[in-house]
Amino acid sequence: QVQLQESGPGLLKPSETLSLTCAVSGGSVSSGSHYWSWIRQPPGKGLEWIGYIHYSGTTNYNPSLKSRVTISIDTSKNQFSLKLRSVTATDTAVYYCARVPYAIYFDYWGQGTLVTVSS
Amino acid sequence: EIVLTQSPGTLSLSPGERATLSCRASQSVTSSCLAWYQQKPGQAPRLVIYSASSRATGIPDRFSGSGSGTDFTLTISRLEPEDFAVYYCQQYGSSSVTFGQGTRLEIK
Numbered sequence: 001q002v003q004l005q006e007s008g009p010g011l012l013k014p015s016e017t018l019s020l021t022c023a024v025s026g027g028s029v030s031s032g033s034h035y036w037s038w039i040r041q042p043p044g045k046g047l048e049w050i051g052y053i054h055y056s057g058t059t060n061y062n063p064s065l066k067s068r069v070t071i072s073i074d075t076s077k078n079q080f081s082l083k084l085r086s087v088t089a090t091d092t093a094v095y096y097c098a099r100v101p102y103a104i105y106f107d108y109w110g111q112g113t114l115v116t117v118s119s
Numbered sequence: 120e121i122v123l124t125q126s127p128g129t130l131s132l133s134p135g136e137r138a139t140l141s142c143r144a145s146q147s148v149t150s151s152c153l154a155w156y157q158q159k160p161g162q163a164p165r166l167v168i169y170s171a172s173s174r175a176t177g178i179p180d181r182f183s184g185s186g187s188g189t190d191f192t193l194t195i196s197r198l199e200p201e202d203f204a205v206y207y208c209q210q211y212g213s214s215s216v217t218f219g220q221g222t223r224l225e226i227k
Contacts, residue, residue, distance in 0.1 A: 037216075046207065046218060046219075046220050046221050047156075047164065047207055047209075047218040047221075048218070049215075049216040049217065049218065052216075060214050060215075062215070062216075063120070063215065096163055096164075103211065104151065104152050104154070104169070104211045105152075105154035105166060105169045105170075105209065105211070106154070106156070106164070106166060106209070107166050107169070107175065109163035109164060109165070110163065111162075111163055112163050
């Protein structure tokens with residue numbers, strides 16, 4: 001059973017960089033058929049895809065966030081990470097990591113971690 | 120970017136009734152690239168249907184998906200108490216992923 005667990009700071013100030021890590025167990029981030037993704041959900045709102053990465057290094061980002069986002073992968077630690085620069089209050093959300101077979105749909109999700117941006 | 124519009128916004132039904140949720144796309148979506156998720160309060164979304172009509176692992180057969188092109192439907196044949204939740208559709212196309220805004224299925 002694949003499990004994903006997000007970790008990182010829960011409180012940031014405006015203009016700082018959000019950094020989260022997703023640790024994967026029960027499966028390998030080096031699987032050729034799977035991509036690894038970040039999705040976020042502002043409080044009381046819907047889901048927004050942030051981007052995904054393949055172990056080969058291929059990445060794909062939401063055009064609305066592309067200028068501020070970097071997703072990286074560490075196969076030796078079986079984990080992947082998210083960096084979102086220059087955060088504002090509108091980046092306050094629960095951030096989820098997920099596995100993405102063939103880059104199409106999200107079959108395993110982490111429990112999510114709330115990140116709040118406030119001065 | 121493909122925009123997904125879900126209807127209705129809220130659906131009020133009783134246990135045992137049939138639920139029909141709609142997802143309409145602004146452009147044609149490849150059927151293999153359309154999925155549905157269930158989300159309960161305080162929980163991560165759970166994959167229910169992928170490739171428009173395939174049930175995910177562990178999903179009861181009262182859940183079914185159908186549709187093609189720009190119109191897709193999630194049907195729950197007989198609602199159980201645990202089915203009341205928010206449902207999202209999601210598509211992958213042109214190297215981008217989008218979600219619908221969600222349908223809240225509530226107990227009448």
